[in-house]
Amino acid sequence: MIDSAKMRRDCAADFYSHYEYLCALQDSVPLPAVRSCLREGVLDFNADRLRSVDWAPLLGTLKINKDLPLVSIKSFFQPWLAETGSDRSKVCRSRVPAIRNKDMSFQLCKALKCCLSTSNALKNLELNGLVLRERDLTILTKGLNKSTALVHLSLANCPIGDGGLEIICQGIKNSITLKTVNFTGCNLTWQGGNHMAKILKYQTMRRHEETWAESLRYRRPDLDCMAGLRRITLNCNTLIGDFGARAFAESLSEDLWLRGKF
Template sequence: MAFTSAETRLRGSIDFSAYYETLCALQDSCPFREVVSGARKGRVVVNADRLALSDWHPLLKALQINKSLDYIAFRRYRRRKPTQEERQLWTRCKFGVRGSHPAIAKREVTTKLCRAIADCLTVTSNLTSLELEDISLKIDNVQTLSNGMTRNSSVRTFSLKYCQLGDRCLEVLSKGIRNCCNLVTVDFSGCCLTWKGAKTVAELIKFQSTQRHSQAWKDSLRQKEPNLDKMGGLRRITLCGNLLLGDKGACLLAEALEDDLWLKALDLQQCGISNKGARQLLACLGYKTNLSVLDIRLNPLIDATVRNSILLAVTEDSQAEEAFPWLDLAQEPETLSTSAPTRISVPAKKQRNVSYRGPLRTQYRKRPANGNRSIVTMIGSETTTGATISANTSGTSLYQSTDAKQVNELSQMEAFHREIQRLRVSIELCKDSLAKEIQGRAEAEARIVELEVENSRLKSELMKSYQVEHGQPGQASNGKTVLDDESTLEAVETAIKKFHAFVDLLKANELDHLTQ
């Protein structure tokens, strides 16, 4: 590939589509139509499953120096049910078929994509929205994005839906976005987060709240009134689809929201929350009036009364609702199989009777590319006239039965996935209960040992004090007899002498009859 001139690169930072087409021409490839048409409007929305390995190089080279785009989105659609148009496209085109492995699934492409986005975040001041959907990111990719977000001052919406981050990657990412005052909305839906991820989000909320309180204190000096709405920082956090978040994660988020005055919306659909976590969130709403959206729908473990109480408490501020609207009810994503391609039916078109003649490879080449293939009955070499069958009759009936079978299989798979998710939530709850029980038992056993030691010590001290005060007959506390003690003998001798002197005194006074 030939190198581009400095002047071309300078123009490419302003005109994305022209530079992208130039890079494609240099490597003798065709520009991607969706990229070119969207770039002219300042938006690049790419279906990553449809890009081949050779298509990524010019796209990433043009992206990493760009300064003009305001919206960048790379999405994969393997986790949701495809639309009718996408089904027809997958059926007629060889690329993007569900049975193939797209280039975005390779770690090399993912790493280059994250580096290009980080470079773009460093140089641009117009980008306001960045979305990565259903792209598997490793911890080094997340670190790259975090470094890019740290150096950016224009992105307001950041979404990593279904990117399978995990708790560790979210912790790395939070260190990069905690100081981004320009960032308003983050979306971590379906990122495999547990209560540890919720703890990271709670720490992020507390960190920004502390910074905002300091800024509000500075603005309140000299009888000024701080404007809380104009302060930068997060206003909406979306954590939908993280089934392992649970009550513990909800309690951590509720604790973080108690002292926060800026967060407006928190979305917790399908997060495995029960009545315990919902009541903690409801108690938080008692003295937090700025939160206008707290979405806990699609959590079947929450009673209707508790859910309605929360929804009623947060829907009072209609003005905030306009700025931060409620999300649509999330649908459970369907994981499309990549091991074997699935037949997709397309509405049958009216066709006339077709007779295939010639060699077998010629017949195969003449067949329609879509799913409405005519059923051909090849008769022996002695007859060739009865080799035609109507496609509207037998073909349609065959695919109707195939559609019914496919719908049945999809419904069974949905029920199976729901059951697996329910069991995962139950297992996680049981693990939390077991951990609490083990901790409680350990504390109880330690307390028992302490009490036994204290009891034995008190018994020994009591015996020693009893021996000192009363003692055994003829024994002292040190184990020697009383007669061996000189001070005791002197005291006894002195007492006897005093007694004899008293008797002599009585006799001298003629009172000796008292001694008898």
Template sequence: MIGSVATRKKNSPKFHAYYEDLCELHNVMPLRMITSQKQKDVLDICADRIKFDEFFPITKALACDRSLCFIAIRSRCQGKYVHHNFYGKRRSNVRHRPLIHTDFGMNVVINALKKCLMRTTVLTHLILEGLYFTKNNLSLLCTGLSNCSSIQNISFNQSIIGDDGCQLICDAVKKLRNVHSLNISACEIGQSGGYCISQLLKYQQLERYSETWKEALRYRIVDVDRMPGIRRVSINNNTHLGDAGLMYLVECLKDDLWLKAIDLQNCGITNQGAQEILKLLKVNTILTVVDIRNNHDVNGDLLNAIKKQLAENSSRNVEDKQEYKWMTLDASLEEQSHSAASKTHPYFMYSNQERSLHQKGVANGQAARSTSFWAQESCGSSYLPHQLNVELKQHVNHEAKIQELTEELNKMHLEIKKVKEERDRYKKELQEMKADYNNHILLNVDTVHAINEAFDKLTTYLKRGRNGESENT
């Protein structure tokens, strides 16, 4: 039974309740991936499988929402372009692409997100993964983002934004005091994007310094760790960043006392950039994670030296080490392979007949070729069978345990080195004490022998004198 207008108006600030009302109104079955999250105030959806009729209840309920604390919109089928010729109900133009990868679909989603961000006061996590943003869409989203004071974690992982989009995001985020982490991995960011990120960190750095100065004038104890602002930046898999973009970040972080972790896996860094990072870590002891793994042009000795310096910095900040963990290397490699494979995913490349052959398991040559290609290309974990998916998760957990054990082993090596240094120092002090003792001895060996000989002569003389007196008597 369709609810009244008053009921729908009452439920409009609550996403899940309003979504179910809208589904009843438009005669659409509610999606299970949305209704299963009803008790958690969470919206985490993969937009690739959402049909045209199912799209409007989601976006309309999202535009009026004030209850969600976690919003994630993901796409596994990444494309380098957006179909601009899709409007209204002309679905035949995008037969082999999801609705989220059309100009019409992105406009609807971005407008809904903008309204939600400008209204909500409880949203803390925003994840937009694998989407393609035009400049207009991203500027609309950043307008809403700059007015959301409650947001804490922002992720554009594997979304195509470029250097211009990175500038828009940094300009929107720099005045948000509650933002704790920013993830712009695999977003095709280059040297200009590195400059924009450095300007973001500099702006927040100046704001914190001014706040510290105000607190010091009032004779208060300034707690640096409790000050708001960005603590972690992830820029993994941006191969065009290079040493030139890295230098902007290094110069910015030399005087920074707040950023704790920066991830730079597979960013085109060479030995020159790694040496600059090593110099930075000797100056900035606040950083606990600087991840430059998976950069093939970096020498292994330099990488070990950076890890050693980070271990020394982490030993001073034990609480930060427990809070800011290293990302697993397998995760970044999986993202890289997934981004390469999902551009031509077979689900959207093949015709309906070939997909039906694959689903039915028909044992002919065409179906066999389709199945083999499917198995080779579907590198993302969401397309793997259940058993392989479980094995992949076990492998990732195993690698994480190995990494923890290697960190503990490095700790033990450092402790052993300290013990050896103390032992050498004690040996040196003992030798110095022996030398001082020998210098303070007044009689040498020859003198002692001479004294002993004189004493023996005296005793023999006295014995002879006693024997003579006894004979006379």
């Protein structure tokens, strides 16, 4: 049996070699933060540390990636810390990470869409703290629709709001591989709770249909192999409130498959 850690490292080496090549084309060098995480066979980095010029070779490589099992991109920038005076604000605005630029976030989502559409290896996608606008989420959803491997999706601390969640739901409701989603701290209200409740009801109906079809063939349905979400994480969305919780409770009353909701 091939060692899984070795396989990840080999795949990361392929990613790194192409990334290094694209860096050389623009007369730059690979970023240490990217190089170090690729040694572990994954792409996991703090996006705040990348300048605009750093993104092009990375996104060009990510766009054609078919090997990495995990892509995790984080941002911890807090713009409100700069709102104490005009001079200080000017200084801090000059230090706003490139990833906070709307064109850069769109280019990132375009690259992720291509990666999701073609990769049979990408099982975990984690975007933490990124500002994702409607057009970003729309293009990302196209990739989610086409993914045949994604198991875990996290948009933790991305302030997508109810409208953004509704867009994402269109990309995940028919997924046959996705098992867990994390929408912690996404600025959701009871309307976002309703969007998730509708997804649960839709998937429950499809599972019942599949169970019924299997019973007609005198087979015992394999509940563990059925498509649909198993875990939903909604921490730090206090505005979901009682109304949103009630919608969840109603959708869960007939769901025999969902194992965890936090």
